[in-house]
Amino acid sequence: MNWLDEVRWDEKGLVTAIAQDAKTQRVLMVAYMNREALTLTAQSGIAHYFSRSRQKLWKKGEESGHLQTVSELRLDCDGDVIVLQIEQAGGIACHTGRESCLYRKLVGEAWQITDPVLKDPAAIYQAGHGH
Amino acid sequence: MNWLDEVRWDEKGLVTAIAQDAKTQRVLMVAYMNREALTLTAQSGIAHYFSRSRQKLWKKGEESGHLQTVSELRLDCDGDVIVLQIEQAGGIACHTGRESCLYRKLVGEAWQITDPVLKDPAAIYQAGHGH
Numbered sequence: 070m071n072w073l074d075e076v077r078w079d080e081k082g083l084v085t086a087i088a089q090d091a092k093t094q095r096v097l098m099v100a101y102m103n104r105e106a107l108t109l110t111a112q113s114g115i116a117h118y119f120s121r122s123r124q125k126l127w128k129k130g131e132e133s134g135h136l137q138t139v140s141e142l143r144l145d146c147d148g149d150v151i152v153l154q155i156e157q158a159g160g161i162a163c164h165t166g167r168e169s170c171l172y173r174k175l176v177g178e179a180w181q182i183t184d185p186v187l188k189d190p191a192a193i194y195q196a197g198h199g200h
Numbered sequence: 201m202n203w204l205d206e207v208r209w210d211e212k213g214l215v216t217a218i219a220q221d222a223k224t225q226r227v228l229m230v231a232y233m234n235r236e237a238l239t240l241t242a243q244s245g246i247a248h249y250f251s252r253s254r255q256k257l258w259k260k261g262e263e264s265g266h267l268q269t270v271s272e273l274r275l276d277c278d279g280d281v282i283v284l285q286i287e288q289a290g291g292i293a294c295h296t297g298r299e300s301c302l303y304r305k306l307v308g309e310a311w312q313i314t315d316p317v318l319k320d321p322a323a324i325y326q327a328g329h330g331h
Contacts, residue, residue: 145302
């Protein structure tokens, strides 16, 4: 069977994709891939996702320059989750300018922000930057 | 705002939940939580999920004894992913009897199994065990 057919694509043709820092093992972000995104990721070694909000293929870092170099792809037991081991260019995976999208921790009954903003999002997403 | 209302529940009232080994940082499994599951997890310190296949609350390990003790809960930037830091009882998170559900790695164009079965699933899920 083709490796892409072993993925259990959901009704929208997507699979959940978790990007984990290959060195620290921190979860940096969670996004979605369609068949094209997963194929391109495997072929190029650079993470591609499918943007649900924009409904299109999304090469992570295409605007920000924060590309993700992929060293490993894993599939879970029921085939609906991919885990990527990545090296994050710029050390910033989150659109808020933080290292990780998981920057809020539950403390008592409140989500507490634990991570600093490393770069102002306005500076990350300058018009035309990186295109 | 109530911390539960900061979670962006999907149209089925669920949020993606990633369980990560608190020591090794390996991703052990990915499941879903509804409001009740997340509340119980936070209150008890034991991971609860919502089983989509059985459409009911699922205390992980209720049958197998493989409970998950939670040391940290994080929420991602757009509120639709929870990451749990856990200690996995028995060292087995996957229903296949493996440590992690992510036991397949892409090698060339094939998903290659990298992890041994630590315990026969038939022995894990004996009738009535752990109830």
